[in-house]
Ligand code: SF4
């Protein structure tokens with residue numbers, strides 16, 4: 001692959017610290033005042049009490065005043081369809097399981113090609129294989145289990161089945177696999193452009209669900225070949241997917257805090273499978289994203305709550321990078337009652353996969369001097385400001401607002 005380099009383009013400036021999932025926004029929004037997890041967490045992080053109270057307000061309000069009936073029942077039911085369907089795939093025997101006693105022996109390159117081909121046949125759009133850096137393994141489980149009854153109690157995700165044996169909140173995480181197979185799945189820009197909306201939630205959840213199934217299937221395939229493998233997806237992550245994907249050469253870390261790929265821009269979802277199956281690894285890539293993002297501020301300028309930085313990179317757990325203000329992002333989602341996704345579709349790299357746009361992406365990765373021109377051209381053709389699209393006709397049947 002063109003653009004391959006020896007080292008990823010993020011800058012390591014100190015010891016890398018593992019991420020504790022209990023610090024994630026999706027953990028912190030569930031620290032309802034007085035609950036055991038909240039007391040334990042805020043005893044360690046008193047500086048976060050005020051901001052976590054703001055985050056928890058959206059859940060607390062739903063508990064205090066549950067709506068008597070849904071405002072938009074035909075579209076609100078999508079939660080069960082997409083996010084709810086992932087529930088069985090979060091079980092420990094779905095993401096992991098017994099390894100076949102017969103161990104297939106195949107040449108590394110052949111095995112890597114076979115794994116990529118299988119992943120694509122299962123539905124992945126992009127597949128890359130990298131080494132698993134132990135620094136990207138979460139230190140502790142932090143998010144809530146995700147099982148049935150989402151609609152009845154969003155977003156607390158109760159309904160944990162009897163006999164659940166998986167990792168629970170606060171458990172430490174140990175994953176010693178050598179390799180990570182990262183897979184990307186595109187989202188419909190048309191539906192994401194309705195965001196913040198229930199239809200953007202639908203598209204996000206749909207892609208999360210499809211990708212979770214593929215990760216679970218690929219993990220099962222590798223275990224049937226006689227090697228350990230663990231799937232990582234929406235409801236059961238054990239590793240930080242973005243740096244894992246960067247190490248595998250899927251793309252680069254962008255200003256928005258997400259991964260830019262040459263093929264899909266920012267508009268996709270990631271899953272991965274970690275494993276000890278011997279594989280030939282791909283190299284990281286330099287697509288020119290660090291320079292491009294320095295000059296292009298389109299995501300920052302279009303982010304409604306100003307969560308994406310327009311200034312310089314900062315050091316986060318040993319890596320110098322642009323730091324997304326996740327708290328502002330999630331508070332905005334809460335205020336809208338739906339996920340946003342604007343940054344994913346305004347990015348000039350997130351364009352339809354036509355011959356023309358593939359050519360433009362190729363120029364962007366090879367001619368840094370063209371950055372400003374390409375950003376301006378994108379503004380000219382697609383507009384400098386995000387324009388929310390109406391819901392498609394099929395999603396308005398039955399009276400949903402446009
Ligand atoms: S999802 Fe929306 S609020 Fe969050 S960073 Fe992107 S543009 Fe900003």
Ligand code: SF4
Pocket residue numbers: 254255256260292293294296297298299300346347348349
């Ligand atoms: S919109 Fe511009 S600054 Fe933001 S991630 Fe995309 S290229 Fe980088």
